[in-house]
Amino acid sequence: xxxxxxxxxxxxxxxxxxxxxxxxxxxxxxxxxxxxxxxxxxxxxxxxxxxxxxxxxxxxxxxxxxxxxxxxxxxxxxxxxxxxxxxxxxxxxxxxxxxxxxxxxxxxxxxxxxxxxxxxxxxxxxxxxxxxxxxxxxxxxxxxxxxxxxxxxxxxxxxxxxxxxxxxxxxxxxxxxxxxxxxxxxxxxxxxxxxxxxxxxxxxxxxx
Numbered sequence: 001x002x003x004x005x006x007x008x009x010x011x012x013x014x015x016x017x018x019x020x021x022x023x024x025x026x027x028x029x030x031x032x033x034x035x036x037x038x039x040x041x042x043x044x045x046x047x048x049x050x051x052x053x054x055x056x057x058x059x060x061x062x063x064x065x066x067x068x069x070x071x072x073x074x075x076x077x078x079x080x081x082x083x084x085x086x087x088x089x090x091x092x093x094x095x096x097x098x099x100x101x102x103x104x105x106x107x108x109x110x111x112x113x114x115x116x117x118x119x120x121x122x123x124x125x126x127x128x129x130x131x132x133x134x135x136x137x138x139x140x141x142x143x144x145x146x147x148x149x150x151x152x153x154x155x156x157x158x159x160x161x162x163x164x165x166x167x168x169x170x171x172x173x174x175x176x177x178x179x180x181x182x183x184x185x186x187x188x189x190x191x192x193x194x195x196x197x198x199x200x201x202x203x204x205x206x207x208x
Contacts (some may be wrong), residue, residue: 003025008032009044013064017046028058033068034090043073043085043105053078056086064090064101068131071124073105082106084121091128091200098165101126103155107137107145115146119153129185133158138170146173154181160189163203171195178202188208 007015007030015032027048032044044062047055055077062071062085071087074080082104089101103124106117124133133155136189138145155161161182164172177188180203187205191198 014046021049043070050076120151132163138166152179163189
């Protein structure tokens with residue numbers, strides 16, 4: 001259990017993170033200030049290993065670092081809960097263009113399956129309409145993200161609130177997106193006919 005810490009980041013890769021496989025881990029009630037820093041693409045909370053399981057990330061506050069950093073990133077998780085976190089990404093200029101960070105990213109290219117994930121009650125804010133609030137990545141080569149529930153999250157800002165991203169061969173199955181609120185951007189991006197049993201209902205988004 002990792003709980004009750006206050007962390008101010010310098011230029012490291014993650015405020016709380018692991019590169020190795022972990023099981024039965026709780027990360028809760030921490031405050032992580034990335035202080036406008038962290039390496040490019042770094043994360044406030046990061047589980048970079050494959051095949052981690054029974055991971056709970058609950059009640060944390062993460063404030064963004066590098067303009068394209070991720071507040072919370074898990075690569076591959078079986079049976080995970082990400083709930084009631086307060087996340088605020090940074091903004092800035094990279095290569096002459098305005099850039100904003102990502103709130104939650106689940107998956108990465110070439111990862112194995114993810115399944116039985118609950119992402120619920122998180123509040124995610126971006127000061128700029130770039131990037132994605134909740135970014136799922138199906139890793140390709142028949143990688144399947146299945147039994148994923150995105151429930152009652154609030155996303156303010158961003159280009160899209162939720163993105164179901166995929167490499168060639170990646171897909172989604174048994175995904176429920178319900179009760180989420182997007183205040184300034186379209187709710188869901190990158191749906192595909194290759195997906196199975198994706199339910200999107202009872203959400204709120206701006207009129208287009």
